[in-house]
Amino acid sequence: MSHAVRVHETGDASVLQWEEVSVAEPAAGEVCLRHTAIGLNFIDVYFRAGIYPSPQLPFVPGLEGAGVIESIGENVDGFDVGDRVAYASPPLGAYAESRLMPAGRLVKLPDDIDDRVAAAMMLKGMTAHYLLRRIFKAGPDTTILLHAAAGGVGLIACQWAKYLGATV
Numbered sequence: 001m002s003h004a005v006r007v008h009e010t011g012d013a014s015v016l017q018w019e020e021v022s023v024a025e026p027a028a029g030e031v032c033l034r035h036t037a038i039g040l041n042f043i044d045v046y047f048r049a050g051i052y053p054s055p056q057l058p059f060v061p062g063l064e065g066a067g068v069i070e071s072i073g074e075n076v077d078g079f080d081v082g083d084r085v086a087y088a089s090p091p092l093g094a095y096a097e098s099r100l101m102p103a104g105r106l107v108k109l110p111d112d113i114d115d116r117v118a119a120a121m122m123l124k125g126m127t128a129h130y131l132l133r134r135i136f137k138a139g140p141d142t143t144i145l146l147h148a149a150a151g152g153v154g155l156i157a158c159q160w161a162k163y164l165g166a167t168v
Contacts, residue, residue: 004096008058010050016095021060023098026073030100033085037119038094039064047092054092062094066109066119076103084109088122124152128160140165 004021026032044061046052066086069079079085085106093099109118131153132138138161146168148154161168 002096002098004060006058006060007048007054010048012049015048021096024100026071026100028074029076029103030073031069031076031079031103031106032071032098032100033067034070034098035065035067035094035096036115037066038062039088039119039123041123060093060095062092063090064088064119064123065094066115070098079103079106079108084115086118086122088126121156124156127153128157131157132160132164138164138166142166144168
């Protein structure tokens with residue numbers, strides 16, 4: 001058995017409940033991972049509060065985490081039991097000791113990236129990438145003013161933009 005934070009009704013933080021849960025064996029294309037760290041994000045609060053609709057009640061919140069692969073389903077290539085991995089994507093369920101996750105949504109962690117850092121930066125880093133490389137290609141001829149430079153996305157975006165040669 002494993003444990004997870006579950007939400008049976010939307011509301012404030014008092015609706016979060018620590019419960020014993022079972023984790024199935026991974027199906028084809030899935031892995032079972034044991035979390036070593038999870039990310040906490042505003043989107044998690046939105047799901048818990050009911051601002052964003054959850055797929056169903058009860059649910060386990062969380063979209064971002066890091067951990068170690070404990071078992072692997074069929075048709076999974078590129079991962080081994082014991083690999084350190086991270087993710088920032090659906091399905092919900094990061095607020096758990098262990099969980100199933102589609103292997104295609106995982107990235108292997110290099111040895112020099114701590115699990116806590118990986119779990120805290122994946123979603124924010126992808127957002128910064130989206131803003132600086134997809135929405136607008138920041139570079140040496142770019143001047144950027146970020147009004148939220150003290151938050152997670154803002155800190156990463158400022159550092160990344162500076163690395164790209166932009167004036168921040």
